[in-house]
Amino acid sequence: MTKTFVWSLLVSGLLPSLAQAEPMNLRCSYTEASYSAAYMKQPESRKCPQTRCYYDLRFDTEQTQATVNQAEGYQFSQSDEQYKLYREMENPIVEGIDKSAFLINKSDLSYRSRKSTPPDVVIETSGQCEAF
Numbered sequence: 001m002t003k004t005f006v007w008s009l010l011v012s013g014l015l016p017s018l019a020q021a022e023p024m025n026l027r028c029s030y031t032e033a034s035y036s037a038a039y040m041k042q043p044e045s046r047k048c049p050q051t052r053c054y055y056d057l058r059f060d061t062e063q064t065q066a067t068v069n070q071a072e073g074y075q076f077s078q079s080d081e082q083y084k085l086y087r088e089m090e091n092p093i094v095e096g097i098d099k100s101a102f103l104i105n106k107s108d109l110s111y112r113s114r115k116s117t118p119p120d121v122v123i124e125t126s127g128q129c130e131a132f
Contacts, residue, residue: 022061024083026104028111029054030127038120055113057085057102057129068102082106094118104129 029052036043059066059076066074066085074087085102096118104111109129116122 024057024059024061025132026057026109026129027054027132028057028102028104028113028127028129030125032125034124036122036124052127053125055102056132057104059083059085068100074100078106080106091117 030048031052032045032047033053034043034045056069057066059074061078061083064076065072066076068074068085068087071087073089074085077084077086083102083104083106085100085104087100089098090096091098094117098115098117100113100115102111102113109131110126111129112124112126114122114124
């Protein structure tokens with residue numbers, strides 16, 4: 001075997017492993033949130049108490065689990081266009097299911113989130129994510 005042949009085998013074996021899993025740490029910022037509920041006449045918006053609020057999202061593109069603000073239990077999936085983080089949890093206080101979803105566009109890292117809790121209370125945010 002020549003040195004060139006050995007190097008080509010070594011490099012061709014390493015390249016696929018370099019292109020695999022990609023850990024992502026995103027800080028997704030927003031300046032206001034929209035609130036709606038069955039008992040409200042119309043949805044309301046509330047400005048963030050600071051200049052901007054954020055969610056810290058952590059996931060690995062080769063895994064199915066993710067965290068949001070260090071809270072575990074989010075399911076991770078992706079398509080060609082976006083990342084999706086989703087979680088459902090039992091809420092013993094109101095005896096229902098809380099749902100959270102984050103959709104992040106891969107092209108520009110813009111995002112939308114929606115959290116709902118019984119009785120039909122919904123909080124939505126949107127903004128921009130950046131790697132950290």
